[in-house]
Amino acid sequence: MSDDTSTTETPTRREYVKYGGAVLGGGLLAGCAGDTGSGTSPEPTETTTTTTETEVRDGTATPADESYSVRMAPMGTVEFETVPERIFTRLTHLAGMAFALGRGDDVNAMHAPDYYHALWNQFTPRLDGVSVDWKGLYSSWTPSKEKLYELDSDVHLADPAGIFALDKWDMGDVREVDENLGPWFGNCYSDTHQEPPAEWAEAYEYYDLWEMFERVASVFREEARYEALAAVRADVLATIEADLPDAGERPTALMAGASDITNPWVYKTESPGFLNAHIRPLGAREALGSDVDSGVKIDMEAMLEADPDVIFVLGGMSPSMDVTAVRETLEDHSVGSRLSAVRNGRVYAQGARYQGPILNLFQLEMTAKQLYPERFGEWPTYEGGPYPELPEDERLFERERVADVINGMV
Structure with a gap:
């Protein structure tokens, strides 16, 4: 990939942020020294030096001269000498982590920013004093190296293996951004446990959403925020697990894309990866048989053969999607109208699969009510607008606590 904006001879601004491992510094191509791809998820590591003064940011004391390091595959161990400020993201699970850490407004790029700005702000009305403005940011699904120089970010919350897989990017480009701008720190193939590019296979490990969030929180020295939100999630999961019906009494379910509901993309609820972080803990039975892959298009006849008790409409909470029209389309369809989920009024809107920790909390609560209303309270009929205002005694987590974090x- 050609680039006229820089040369390797010019001074870099990476003197204060550098890789402590060797993955991008040559070790990857030489055999991936560092990460071994063992499948384990070791805890983040930190190394500090002498502290001479303390800065206070958002109520958290951060030693100004304290270096630290955080490890996550496929990058290896990434060393920092100051907390990053300008944040590049590509996928919204990582933008959502910045948001959860109070850094949402420091994000300067993300995939489909206007869409996700609108979607995230379907949930923020339920969190007093919390907002985010992502409108008009650089849309970074296929970022250019030139634009990354223009953004001049302190950290790139994006998977270098995923960037490498894009057209017009090679290992030299990935390494150049790391050296001249700011480090990469992301992991995208954990979404469905996809195979990374062969060049990165030995360095790769898979993480769940909250394991990744823990590491991102360490990048920003926001471990206390992570611990507080993880405690909220643990309480939600404990509440759910304590009251799940027996496996044989649970409904069958599938997720379907909203954009073409009579010929939808469909997804299984128990597939591995963090895209199912909001639904796999609920233990619904798979509607799709073993002969149907997750992430394929099917027609209404195939949908009727699966005949799910519950259909989750992905993106149904976006302001750009009319979930009522989606339901009516199915009700008016000669085959769709015969589906059990349609006949029983169990076609439900969902938010995002690349959700981040805050949407994950809301969607765990929402999905529990949609699957098991007799256990966790009725989910109100959703016809658009913000996340419903549930009675306080029917909520599975405390909104005020999450907003405070x-x-x-903290």
């Missing part, structure tokens, strides 16, 4: 009151 995002706002730095």
Whole structure:
């Protein structure tokens, strides 16, 4: 990939942020020294030096001269000498992590920013004092190296293996951004446990959403925020697990894309990866048989053969999607109208699979109510607008606590 904006001879601004491992510095191509791809998920590591003064940001004391390091595959161990400020993201699970840490407004790029700005702000009305403005950011699904120089980010919350897989990017480009701008720190193939490019296979490990969030929180020295939100999630999961019906009594379910509901992309609920972080803990039975892959298009006849008790409409909570029209389309369809989920009024809107930790909390609550209303309370009929205002005694987590954590009151 050609680039006229820089040369390797010019001074870099990476003197304060550098890789402690050797993955991008040559070790990857030489055999991936560092990460071994063992499948384990070791804890983040930190190494500190002498502290001479302390800065306070969002109520959190951060030693100004304290270096630290955080490890995550496929990057290896990434060393920092100051907390990053300008944040590049590509996929919204990582933008959502910045948001959860009170850094949402420091994000300068993300995939489909206007869409996800609108979607995230379907949930923020339920969190007092919390907002985010992602409108008009650089849309970074296929970022250019030139644009990354223009953005001049301190950290790139994006998977270097995923960037490498894009057209017009090679290992030299990935390494150049790391050396001249800011480090890569992301992992995208954990979404469905996809195979990474062969060049990165030995360095790769898979993480769940919250394992990844723990590491991202360490990048920003926001471990206390992570611990507080992880405790909220643990309480939600404990509440759910304590009241799940027996496996044989649970409904069958599938997720379907909203854009073409009579010929939808469909997804299984128990597939590995963090895209199912909001639904796999609920233990619904798979509607799709073993002969149907997750992430394929099917027609209404195939949908009727599966005949799910519950259909989750992905993206149905986006302001750009009319979920009522989706339901009516199925009800008016000669085959769709015969589906059990349609006949029983169990076609439900969902938010995003690349969700981040805050949407994950809301979607765990939402999905529990949609699957098991007799156990966790009825989910109100959703016809658009913000996440419904549930009675306080029917909520599975405390909104005020989550808002306080995002706002730095840990």
